Amino acid sequence: xxxxxxxxxxxxxxxxxxxxxxxxxxxxxxxxxxxxxxxxxxxxxxxxxxxxxxxxxxxxxxxxxxxxxxxxxxxxxxxxxxxxxxxxxxxxxxxxxxxxxxxxxxxxxxxxxxxxxxxxxxxxxxxxxxxxxxxxxxxxxxxxxxxxxxxxxxxxxxxxxxxxxxxxxxxxxxxxxxxxxxxxxxxxxxxxxxxxxxxxxxxxxxxxxxxxxxxxxxxxxx
Numbered sequence: 001x002x003x004x005x006x007x008x009x010x011x012x013x014x015x016x017x018x019x020x021x022x023x024x025x026x027x028x029x030x031x032x033x034x035x036x037x038x039x040x041x042x043x044x045x046x047x048x049x050x051x052x053x054x055x056x057x058x059x060x061x062x063x064x065x066x067x068x069x070x071x072x073x074x075x076x077x078x079x080x081x082x083x084x085x086x087x088x089x090x091x092x093x094x095x096x097x098x099x100x101x102x103x104x105x106x107x108x109x110x111x112x113x114x115x116x117x118x119x120x121x122x123x124x125x126x127x128x129x130x131x132x133x134x135x136x137x138x139x140x141x142x143x144x145x146x147x148x149x150x151x152x153x154x155x156x157x158x159x160x161x162x163x164x165x166x167x168x169x170x171x172x173x174x175x176x177x178x179x180x181x182x183x184x185x186x187x188x189x190x191x192x193x194x195x196x197x198x199x200x201x202x203x204x205x206x207x208x209x210x211x212x213x214x215x216x217x218x219x220x221x222x
Contacts, residue, residue, distance in 0.1 A: 028052065037101035044092055051089055054101070059085075061179060062109050068174035069167065070113055084112040103185040106175075110189055161211040169204035176201060 027049045035043065035050075037057065043050040059081065066077040088108050095104055162170055175181045175189065186201075187194045 038097045038099075041092055041095050041101050042097045044089070054105075055085055058102075058105060062105070065106065065174060065179065066109060066113055068178065069110070069171045070117070072116070076116070080112050080116050081109065083116075084109040087112065100185065103181070103188040106179075106181075106185075106189040107191070161208060161215065164211055165204070165207045168200060169207050172197065172200045172204050173208065 027047065032040065032043070032050055032053055035053075037054060040050050040054050044054070062084070063074075063077055063081050066072070066080055067074070070077065070080075072080065084105070088105055091108075095101070171190070172186065175186050181189070183194050183197050186197045190197065192200075
């Protein structure tokens with residue numbers, strides 16, 4: 001996606017930064033790639049081009065996150081993510097560089113997903129045919145089996161389980177086991193107390209395992 005061709009170019013809401021694609025004449029200093037997310041966020045306030053590095057670092061994982069909690073197609077997920085990046089850029093002055101950038105951008109993406117749902121009257125955390133394959137792959141890899149030929153059947157079964165469990169549980173599974181978020185980060189992203197996060201995650205595990213057993217899948221996971 002080349003960082004969404006720098007967010008599809010020419011967005012009037014962000015002068016300058018969206019006016020070109022990722023091309024050689026962009027002003028990306030060599031040492032910027034070594035900077036932390038937090039340093040890049042602060043640097044962007046002075047050098048707009050630094051934001052391109054953040055887009056490159058986060059677009060794949062955030063797109064996956066959107067699809068893991070929603071029933072939107074890839075194209076709609078990309079639109080949601082583009083709007084989220086734009087809002088993140090517009091509100092960089094509000095970001096506290098002493099805090100982690102990752103949960104901050106995840107929260108913006110989640111809120112944008114909810115906003116898109118409200119506009120289109122489609123569930124933001126749907127039952128879905130579009131459950132992200134990466135989550136399925138991850139959960140499949142945790143299942144103990146000696147038969148490689150069973151892989152496709154397991155994937156289908158896991159897809160069915162994920163589609164059947166409560167969307168809020170599917171989301172915490174994705175944040176914990178795909179994005180490796182700490183409880184504090186999950187609490188910030190979901191805007192819930194840490195105790196609630198722990199409860200949600202425990203219930204998500206139980207719900208997934210119960211559904212798996214009902215389908216005859218032996219899990220040694222989570």
